[in-house]
Amino acid sequence: MTTDYIQQDQKVLLxxxxxxxxxxxxxxxxxxxxxxxxxxxxxxxxxxxxxxxANRVTALxxxxxxxxxxxxxxxxNTITANGCxxxxxxxxxxxxxxxxxxxxVNKLIYSAELVNKLSDLIVRQKALNPLMSDxxxxxxxxxxxDANNAVALSxxxxxxxxxAQAATAQTSSISEAGQQRSAALCTLLSESAKSGLNAAIRGxxxxxxxxxxxxxxxxxxxxxxxxxxxxKLSKAQTELKSLQAGLAAANAAVGL
Amino acid sequence: MELLFYGFLYYKHWNWxxxxxxxxxxxxxxxxxxxxxxxxSRTCRCTNFYIMNSYKENLRTGVTSTxxxxxxxxxxxxxxxxxxxxxxxxxxxxxxxxVEQEQKLSADLAGKNELLELAARAxxxxxxxxxxAGQQKAYSAQSASNSAVAAANVQVAANAVVxxxxxxxxxxxxxxxDDYGSAIAQLTGQVYETTNDTALSAEKAxxxxxxxSIAAAEVPSGAIADIALRLKNIADELLSSIAEGTxxxxxALANEVANRQTLEKNVHQADxxxxxxxxxxxxxxxxxxxxxxxxxMGLSVPAGQVKSDxxxxxxxxxxxxxxxxxxxVSEYRIAIVKEEKKFVTSTSRxxxxxxxxxxxxxxxxxFGADVTSxxxxxxxxxxxxxDGDKLFAGRRYVVFLQVVFTDxxxxxxxxxxxxxxxxxxxxxxxxx
Numbered sequence: 159m160t161t162d163y164i165q166q167d168q169k170v171l172l173x174x175x176x177x178x179x180x181x182x183x184x185x186x187x188x189x190x191x192x193x194x195x196x197x198x199x200x201x202x203x204x205x206x207x208x209x210x211x212a213n214r215v216t217a218l219x220x221x222x223x224x225x226x227x228x229x230x231x232x233x234x235n236t237i238t239a240n241g242c243x244x245x246x247x248x249x250x251x252x253x254x255x256x257x258x259x260x261x262x263v264n265k266l267i268y269s270a271e272l273v274n275k276l277s278d279l280i281v282r283q284k285a286l287n288p289l290m291s292d293x294x295x296x297x298x299x300x301x302x303x304d305a306n307n308a309v310a311l312s313x314x315x316x317x318x319x320x321x322a323q324a325a326t327a328q329t330s331s332i333s334e335a336g337q338q339r340s341a342a343l344c345t346l347l348s349e350s351a352k353s354g355l356n357a358a359i360r361g362x363x364x365x366x367x368x369x370x371x372x373x374x375x376x377x378x379x380x381x382x383x384x385x386x387x388x389x390k391l392s393k394a395q396t397e398l399k400s401l402q403a404g405l406a407a408a409n410a411a412v413g414l
Numbered sequence: 415m416e417l418l419f420y421g422f423l424y425y426k427h428w429n430w431x432x433x434x435x436x437x438x439x440x441x442x443x444x445x446x447x448x449x450x451x452x453x454x455s456r457t458c459r460c461t462n463f464y465i466m467n468s469y470k471e472n473l474r475t476g477v478t479s480t481x482x483x484x485x486x487x488x489x490x491x492x493x494x495x496x497x498x499x500x501x502x503x504x505x506x507x508x509x510x511x512x513v514e515q516e517q518k519l520s521a522d523l524a525g526k527n528e529l530l531e532l533a534a535r536a537x538x539x540x541x542x543x544x545x546x547a548g549q550q551k552a553y554s555a556q557s558a559s560n561s562a563v564a565a566a567n568v569q570v571a572a573n574a575v576v577x578x579x580x581x582x583x584x585x586x587x588x589x590x591x592d593d594y595g596s597a598i599a600q601l602t603g604q605v606y607e608t609t610n611d612t613a614l615s616a617e618k619a620x621x622x623x624x625x626x627s628i629a630a631a632e633v634p635s636g637a638i639a640d641i642a643l644r645l646k647n648i649a650d651e652l653l654s655s656i657a658e659g660t661x662x663x664x665x666a667l668a669n670e671v672a673n674r675q676t677l678e679k680n681v682h683q684a685d686x687x688x689x690x691x692x693x694x695x696x697x698x699x700x701x702x703x704x705x706x707x708x709x710x711m712g713l714s715v716p717a718g719q720v721k722s723d724x725x726x727x728x729x730x731x732x733x734x735x736x737x738x739x740x741x742x743v744s745e746y747r748i749a750i751v752k753e754e755k756k757f758v759t760s761t762s763r764x765x766x767x768x769x770x771x772x773x774x775x776x777x778x779x780x781f782g783a784d785v786t787s788x789x790x791x792x793x794x795x796x797x798x799x800x801d802g803d804k805l806f807a808g809r810r811y812v813v814f815l816q817v818v819f820t821d822x823x824x825x826x827x828x829x830x831x832x833x834x835x836x837x838x839x840x841x842x843x844x845x846x
Contacts, residue, residue, distance in 0.1 A: 166758040174754035184493045191497055195504030199511070206515065209666060213522075216659045223652040227536070230645040234543060237641060241634050245554070248629035252561065255626045258619040259568060265612040266575060272605040273582070279598055287594075294588045301581035308574035312616075315567035319623070322564040325557035326630055332553050336546040336638065343539040343645075355532040362529055369518065 182398040189391035196384040203377040210370040217366035249330040252323040259319040270305035478836035502684040512674040519667040526660040540649035547642035554635035561630035565623035572616035579613035715841040742823035743778040753810040756837035767800035807845040812837040
């Protein structure tokens with residue numbers, strides 16, 4: 159009867175071990191499935207975080223570039239406006255010059271004609287009155303030459319004055335066009351309307367930061383889950399191995 | 415008995431399954447028939463082995479063994495089902511993430527495309543501004559150069575005019591000194607005045623020419639062109655950066671779509687596997703119930719009714735095969751046994767426990783003659799298992815039902831052993 163009970167107790171022990179092994183195996187399998195799934199999840203999340211980080215850097219870079227762009231557009235607008243005023247002043251001066259030069263030429267031509275007339279008169283008087291000063295005659299001849307020369311030079315000057323005026327007027331009109339364009343660009347960049355580039359750039363930056371934060375948190379959570387699952391798997395594995403070793407020892411002991 | 419058993423199984427499967435599933439059911443049934451040896455042969459084998467025991471004891475051993483085999487199948491099936499369910503759950507989780515990510519990327523891409531268009535427009539405008547500034551620079555240089563030439567020419571002309579005026583000054587002096595007649599004197603005076611006036615104008619024009627030249631040179635066209643170029647470069651850089659980001663997002667979206675499709679397929683497959691295993695699980699559980707009902711007096715502890723302070727034992731009352739109507743049972747005993755001891759629990763152990771008040775006893779007289787099945791709620795307070803240990807939460811137990819026959823009946827069948835059931839299903843007491 160005693161032997162019978164001992165044998166029964168051995169069977170109880172073996173059955174218990176076998177049941178525990180089955181249970182541990184089940185926990186181990188479940189943990190393994192979880193760890194595998196979480197491995198995928200963690201790697202996916204890591205990639206997402208890396209992408210979100212790159213996206214955030216790009217968005218920040220874009221925002222900075224945009225600020226530079228805005229600053230440059232503002233600079234251009236200011237300097238173009240100033241330039242425009244200066245060109246307008248230059249054009250006005252150039253016009254005045256052209257007008258004054260015309261006046262000079264007109265006066266000079268009149269004076270030159272009078273000089274020629276005086277010269278004729280003195281030459282005729284010299285023929286009537288040989289005592290007339292030779293110096294006067296030669297000086298009048300010189301004056302005629304100088305008058306011719308002056309007229310020729312003045313005409314050249316007049317021509318170049320008009321050329322200058324034309325070039326300056328062209329500069330003035332193109333400068334006005336440039337001013338309008340830079341002002342339009344400035345308005346486009348600085349407008350704070352929701353549909354504008356300004357708002358879009360800032361919105362993209364804020365969204366990139368928010369997404370990075372979300373992805374980073376998800377990744378952290380997934381990592382924690384993964385670590386826990388791994389610990390669970392490792393524990394289940396240890397338990398399983400220990401139980402298996404126990405069963406092997408027990409089987410050997412009862413001679414199975 | 416055997417025919418009835420398989421017939422019942424077949425009937426149940428036929429009802430549950432659609433045409434497609436019935437094939438699986440039949441396969442299962444064949445499988446079951448192979449794996450679980452027939453009760454007849456099992457009983458026969460046991461009879462050989464336990465030749466010294468009573469017939470009832472032999473039957474009990476067979477039933478215990480059959481139930482244990484089905485329980486093993488249930489355990490294996492539960493494990494497979496759990497694994498499949500977990501796989502399905504994780505696959506669904508992964509799919510949900512992928513769908514969410516796809517939506518995020520899709521929204522992101524839409525925003526980036528819009529941004530790209532806006533940036534492109536800004537870039538065009540910057541390009542226009544740069545082109546105009548370049549033209550202005552060229553015109554401005556021409557204007558400065560022309561103005562400088564004009565200033566020089568006007569200066570030279572003014573010098574010539576001054577020289578003429580000086581000639582006339584000398585002539586006028588000579589004419590005034592020598593009296594050559596009124597005509598010459600008058601004309602000389604007139605010419606002297608007009609040339610002087612012209613010389614003054616020429617000097618003024620020369621001054622103006624200098625001013626014009628300075629003004630034309632001072633226009634900051636070079637600086638304007640430089641800033642416009644910088645502006646264009648920044649706009650280009652911004653546009654290319656945004657375009658690159660948009661491209662990356664588009665690629666990521668395409669990858670995510672492919673990923674989502676793969677995950678959808680995975681979920682579909684995992685779902686199919688879990689469904690099949692679920693059906694197998696139901697079938698094997700049904701066969702356990704059926705076997706239990708037929709061979710083990712329907713003894714069970716329904717999992718749903720296990721609480722922290724009580725649990726319920728369900729069983730069918732004993733009815734002898736040939737009965738004249740009066741009860742042959744004096745009392746029923748419910749023994750609670752640790753699960754690992756379920757194969758070594760015997761009538762004698764339960765008897766010993768009954769002496770030590772380690773079992774729950776109630777008389778057959780409690781139940782009316784028309785009652786066939788009993789739901790017995792058992793309070794945990796002060797309760798022990800047959801080893802005399804208190805029950806505690808988390809540990810697994812089974813119950814045994816012992817049927818104590820009336821002395822008359824024992825004499826009638828000439829067997830003074832009481833009947834002990836096979837172990838019930840396993841249960842754990844809930845934590846309070």
